[in-house]
Amino acid sequence: MSTGKVDRRVEPSHHFDSMIQEHDAGKQGVWLFMATELMMFGALFAGYFIYRTKYFDAWVEGGSLLDWRLGAFNTIVLLLSSFTMAQAVTDSMQGHNKKAFRNVIITTACAFIFMIVKYFEYSGKIHHGLFPGLGMWNPEAVEVAQTKLFMTFYFVMTGLHGIHILVGIGLMVWLMKRLKNDEFSKEYYTSVEGVGLYWHIVDIIWIFLFPLMYLI
């Protein structure tokens, strides 16, 4: 049995030999998790391209229904949040928990802004009868019938991405709590780095979603 609680700032958990070993293991775990994310979104991107080839006109019309300015704004917000997240990781690597805390707060704020913009985008689409389910779809709103399929992909992909943003917010709240309690050190910052990696992959997925949905 493990005896009491381990102070992770100075010693590894009982089944590891060293802190470096534990850190590497944690990092590899997050990378593997990233691989599962890529496979999951990869399948959706594959579906997107198959139908784009099949129903090109619908895809052109669908893209024109989205407001690229809102998309571009959100892209900038996420890029900024990626920067502050990277900064937070650097800070905690150097043992500056306070600085890292501030950067995580900015990142979280960006995430909220992103979701608020998304909320207005979604409600606009729903208002115009462009939500492809629950009986809300208005066939008159579009010229090509398969634009409904485009909107399905739009809502599924950005929706799933949005869920990832929400999960990210949860993770960052958790980080803030731990940063506040000074639970990290120069030798132990695995969780900050892990959440950082997660946040970057969420951003990268958006970097692909933005041009595919709004621009082309």
Place this chain on the structure above:
Amino acid sequence: MAETKTVDNAHAHGSQEGVNYLNETSGLWSWLTTVDHKRIGVMYIYTIIAFFVVGGLFALALRLELLTAEKLFMTADVYNQVMTFHGSIMVFMVIVPGVPAMLGNFMMPIMIGAKDVAFPKLNLASWYCLIIGAVIAVASLFFGGVDTGWTFYTPYSAQSATAVAMVVFGAFVMGFSSILTGLNFIVTIHKLRCKGMTMMRMPLFVWSIYATAILQVIATPVLGITLLLLVAERIFGVGVFDPALGGDPVLFQHFFWFYSHPAVYIMIVPAFGIVSEIISTFSQKTIFGYKAIAFSSMAITFLSFLVWGHHMFVSGQSPVAGTIFTVLTMLVGVPTAIKLFNWVATLYKGQITLSTPMLYALSFLCLFTIGGLTGLFLGAFAVDVHLHDTYFVVAHFHYVMLGGAIVAMFGGLFYWMPKISGKMYDELLGKVSAVLVFIGFNVTFLPQFVMGSLGMPRRYATYDGIYSGYHVLSTIGSWVLALGFGVAIYALIKAAIKGEKAPEDPFKGTTLEWTIPSPPIHTNFETSPKVSGRPYEYR
């Protein structure tokens, strides 16, 4: 390996005599909140064996209905539901989690000289994912059940009036269990090997768990998103796969088999690992072609992502695609055959002991070879057009999944039973079970090859009288088979309750788990072991 044995774990100072992972704490709560990989492994054993019994009862009901050509006691609707539950339970709750979650969890960390898996809490979370997913899926029985077959093909699964969304969501949750287990195992194998345990010194069971884990991590997310889309299609009425809405049902098949073909190897590759261990130990001979067996697992992992189209030869695939998928499918036969030849070469001139695990392993060799070879028939697309959706297919995958994966799994359970429970099983009961399973299995499924090639279609509750003889034989076989598994489970339970105390190394194994007491202590080793050579260094 001889050096490892000199590490005297049992009586090193600091250990209390008689304290082990089973008795150091007690009470149900201490089990439900445990993060010890051994206890989690044991919990998996109990749950998965329970699922296996339930899935098996469904199978017996199906076979009983098929005793007569006309309706016996099930309507066609009930038959479809029973068939779906049999398939879903056996695939998603028994064979996919099966060996990695039960025996991989328990043995893999010990075999590489680690104290636990890399992420013990995540390991427990995986178990809960399986349980929650299973509860959701089985609860659907009270909301109209499901009648789509375990493959959930669209468009029928999007239209069926049964509770498809629930079962599919349950499978989605269970997918997380599989992903997280795989992730945990990859990191464990990379980062937690003890001193001297290079990759090329790992036991072959660990290699097979490693290959499986890669498949779990890479393939399962695709199933996850596919099932999620199907749920969205049913709940929100969006139309990704529904042709009425512009969607494409064949896309569902592509996505589904992109996971489910690799999933076949998630099910069978761990079985390969068990067989490698058992054959070497009970031949008391160095495994033949260690590297070939290890790398062929990795080759299978790689190839398995390229062959999904062989399930879709009659789904409007072009002849060019059909040819490509046929050729790629034949390629999988190469690494698989390499394994078989190496096992046979290991047996050659070995000092063979026909103990229970060995009998199961030899059954595996025989049954899996038949299953693998008939897979070549189905993988060749010209032949498949004739055999598609007949009992030939049913027989083929039962030879691989039941005769391969499950038979090896029972072999592994008997093999490691002394280590897990610290008690010996009854050798006579074990042998009887192995023989009954072998006979019952062949009587059940050999006739299905014949009637399948004669045109008996799968998934029907009634059939033409000309197939009666085969069906009767098959149903009788299913009773013998059930008796065999019943005896096996009884033997395992009996051993756990009142078996004789097991020594450290009852079978003269060479891998690390045989150097520690049975059952092991909480941290597995008193002091981290040091390894200086390959396992299986017999002679």
